[in-house]
Amino acid sequence: MSITVTNISKSYKNVEALKDVSFNVKSGELFGLIGPDGAGKTTLFRILTTLLKANSGTASVTGFDVVTDYKDIRNCVGYMPGKFSLYQDLTIEENLNFFATIFNTTLEENYELIKDIYVQIEPFKNRRAGQLSGGMKQKLALCCALIHKPKVLFLDEPTTGVDPVSRKEFWEMLKRLQQKHITILVSTPYMDEAALCDRIALIQDGEILQIDTPKAMISHHKKDIYNVSAHNMYQLINVLKQYKHQHSVYPFGAFVHYTDSRTDFNMADLKAYLESKSLSEIKIEKTLPTIEDTFMELATT
Missing domain, CATH: 3.30.70 (Alpha-Beta Plaits)
Incomplete structure (x- = not known):
């Protein structure tokens, strides 16, 4: 398993953000975490990317424990948070070079991995990130998350606020990345995107409601x-x-x-x-x- 989550719970004062959450993501799988705003998706992503500690439970990514092996996890995962978090005053090229340097690599070294995405923004490589459209910001953020050739990719609501054409293009990119044996965990409030995943977990108020393939989940619906x-x-x-x-x-x-x-x-x-x-x-x-x-x-x- 690429990702294992076992009985994870997290509270903020009197608010239970996650309640005894458990699931597994297989190696090479495109797994969707589907739920509305406030369901606990971002909290779970922050725990799995070692930015936040759970109150109880355990989790591992590529065999590394999220608490004791946090440095190993940070080197082998890519994380695209829901809010655009790149440097707005740096250009596309400067942002990419900066993140490549952090991971002791170069744009050229892993160019084949990001080529399909990068060619779409390369004509604007000297434009500052803050001046990009929502769809182009999304593609730049994905390139930066992939620049060090991660084994697992975490995408927290990557298409929120993006136009329908860019959303479609983004999911096509994810399918191509999956073919390169990258495990992808993506969260979204859009139910139509759930059908594009191999398996999905429906989450509401910090609890997993059901886990299955989209097709099986629909077939089990009982009422007309x-x-x-x-x-x-x-x-x-x-x-x-x-x-x-x-x-x-x-x-x-x-x-x-x-x-x-x-x-x-x-x-x-x-x-x-x-x-x-x-x-x-x-x-x-x-x-x-x-x-x-x-x-x-x-x-x-």
Whole structure:
């Protein structure tokens, strides 16, 4: 195993950030930690990258203990924190050379590893980091995290605040890095990115809800899900939440995702109820579950 986490707990005064968290990441795996803001993702990343000590539990990265072998871990991992943390007043080239020097290497020595990413920002290598767009900052930060050829890459919400095109490009880069036998642990609040991982752990309020492949997690969803829409979506949500047979109700893009508590659910009954509440243009259709539906089901039970 590249990463082993066993019963890790961490508290900040009266706030429990992590509660008895355990999971393993296999060598060469792209593993996703999926959850909303405040779920404990960043705290866990800081523990695994030796920047923070847990209150209890143990963890190791590439066989090194995060407490006793912290120097070994820092030499063999790359870490891209959620907030852009490179030197804003240095250029792209200066940032890369600085981080290469820290790890006693050069840009040229590990160029093949970062080539696919670096060629996209090389035309702007003399531009200061603070003047880069969100997508270019992201690529520079990834290059700096890879400059010393790490065995494990930690990416804490790397696509937050980045445009959809750059997000897509970033995940394509991660897939190519995985082919170079780098283990990748990535956290994200975006449920659609979960499907791009080999395995995922859903986390909420510092607790792991479930660990599995995205496909298996979706297949285990038990209740039928329905897309519901009407002329007034705000009113629709409130009315559905008041329905005595509702099991779950939450907005999902242009629809409301609805599950019923009965085994003999009838669309006509629900439509009649909604019409009785002065809603019009009502549409109800069965839909396939997603990772987000699985998360919502686990988080609310």
